[in-house]
Amino acid sequence: MDNALMIGLSRQLTLRREMDIVANNIANASTPGFHVESLLMRAEPAPTAEAQDGPSDLQYVDAYGVGRDFSEGSLDFTGRSLDVALEGDGFFQVEAANGDALYTRDGRFRIDNEGRLAASDGALVLDDLGAPILIDPAQGQVRITEDGALVQNNAEIARLGVYRFENLAALQKSGASRYTTMEDNPAEIATEIAFRQGYVETSNVQPILELTRMIETMRAYSSVSRFLSQGEELSRKAIERLGRV
Structure with a gap:
């Protein structure tokens, strides 16, 4: 598979995982004692496919864990003695x-x-x-x-x-x-x-921030999808031209 497509797919996988985490944060915005989470990502170098030119390695996207913000949430008065x-x-x-x-x-x-x-x-x-x-x-x-x-x-x-x-x-x-x-x-x-x-x-989730993160994640996923589609179209046209030569 083309190197660019591999990079795009690796990014899509992390974006899907990030969307799951953001959705879970929003679902627990009213859960007492819940701590907001975020996906930890890093660049993962890997060798390219063999080629005459181009970079010697690529930087894939790798999700290596989940981070939690343990800061205190606000206190909600209930009046219950226990x-x-x-x-x-x-x-x-x-x-x-x-x-x-x-x-x-x-x-x-x-x-x-x-x-x-x-x-x-x-x-x-x-x-x-x-x-x-x-x-x-x-x-x-x-x-x-x-x-x-x-x-x-x-x-x-x-x-x-x-x-x-x-x-x-x-x-x-x-x-x-x-x-x-x-x-x-x-x-x-x-x-x-x-x-x-x-x-x-209460939970330390800030719903507005999480909704903003969700929108940004959706936009990033759509952008990568368009990138993959364009790359696939370029590959198809290149193969068609080679077939006519």
């Missing part, structure tokens, strides 16, 4: 159904049927020692202090576990605005953090 938002660098720790530890900024909590503090989908919220938090509703309303203590009847019953990571880029997405980590990127207790009871952190 909703908690974080201000600062840190993540709540919840326990997945298989027992794995997951990390999230989504602080929409509730009490499950067994009296445990749980996320909106039932995942258990863990305290600063990595254990489930038990709450007895009969003891009155829970107050959450700015340093993460859960208080009932003026007595501390637990403390929310919040963790930070040295390398945020090493976090792996697991769905539902949650992340997993690897052994070489251990979770550390977050200290410079503030808890806001009755608030939920």
